[in-house]
Structure formats: C-alpha cells, structure tokens
Amino acid sequence: MFSSKKTKNEKLSQQKIDAAIKRLERFSKLTDSSIRIPFTQFKVGVDAIIGLVPVIGDAIGVLLSSYVLFEAHRVGASKAIKLKMIVNIIIDFFGGLIPIFGDFFDAFFKANTRNTTLLKDYLIKHA
Template identity: 35%
Template sequence: MDLDLPLGTDPVAVLRRVEMLEHVLERAVALPGIRRKVGLDAVIGLVPVAGDVVAAALGMYLVWEARNLGMSKWQLARMTTNVGVDTLLGAIPVAGDLFDFMFRSNRRNLKIIRRHIDRHHPHARVIEG
C-alpha cells in the first residue's frame, strides 16, 4: 500500500487518507492459521481504557474527514454510532476484545464514505474488482 498520502481536501485525497487509516486500524496484519486480518484497533483495544480511547479517537478522525466532505448529519450520526458501539462494547474486558475482532466499525464507516463519494463526487468514484 502506498504510504505517500495526499494532504488536500479534495474527495480523492480524503478517500486515500481514510482508506489508509482503515487499513491500519482494521486489517494491517494477517493472523497465522485463521485467515483473518486484524489491525491496530484490535491490538490497542487490549490495553484497558487507554487503548479504547485511542481507538475511538482514530475512528472519529474518519467521521471528521466525512464531515469535511459535506456528508449529511444522518450519515455522520451512523458513523459516530458505529464508533460508539465499537468503543462501548470493546471496553468490556475479554468479551470486548472478541467483539473488536468481529465488529469492524472503521470498515463500516469507510463503506459509508465510499457510497457518498460515488454519489456526490463521481470523478473520485471507487471501482472495486
């Protein structure tokens, strides 16, 4: 993955930054033997309280970028709810760590952002194959 991230505010630059952060938070490392990728979100979630706070702050950065794209209050509320659910349930000892492994709030939020970009910024459309 290209680490040269653009600093602009245009939809293409925002999308590249959001995709990189989602990759790091949700699927940076493949766990051997189970074919499942995990990221920084699941790892730092193992640190009680502080890890969940840091993961929530990083997740809210995606929401902030979405706001800068002009996304609706409804979309921003859905994204904030995803981060909130991940944070609250992820804070439960042991069970929360398993929940973090399964519930990928940043992945969900990236999908919301991509749908918005596809509809409102067609020049930045994402073509997945």
C-alpha cells in the same frame, strides 16, 4: 467563462474527495485489517491490538476513529451519515469495554472500515 471556472473548481473538489477516500482506505486498513493472524486468513488492525489495554485502549480507539468522522465533515457528508458514523464509533467503544468479549468484538466489528464504506457510498451516490 464562469461555467468553465465552476467546472474547474468542481474537478478540484473531486480530486480532494478522491484523495480523502484514499487516505481513509489506508487508515481503515491500518486500524482494522493490517495484521494477519498466523495460520488463518483473518486480519486485525492496530485498533484491536490497542483495545487489549482495558479502557485506555478503547479510548484511544475512539480518538483514532474520529479521524474518519473528521474527513467526512471535510468532504461535506450529510448529518445523517456522520450520525451513523458516530453510532458505529460508540458501538465499537462500548463493545470493546466488555472484558474478554470486547477484545474479540474489536477484531470483528471494524468500525473504521464500516465508516469509510458509509462515506464512500454516500459520495458515490451524491457525486
């Protein structure tokens, strides 16, 4: 009886993890690749658009990116994965601060997509 209850709890945890991954995939698409550049196949997201506002836009981008880190903590990601995510967020922030280059950097680096992929790979490996 105890083992079946444990299996039910594990299944519930897996459902929560799957729901978190779906949320993160939607969030990453919105922030990193929701807007197609006309006449190209290249997509940017809200993060790159917000990043056009010097300093403040990049600070808002960090706040948005912290959501992925929060979800990683909620699903029990390791400290190493969360540290890699923090490094990606820091790179995205400081890269975005560079005048003109930073706007292009934001469009190409896509920290939220990188962090979502890190978390998905971690969860697949440890599931």
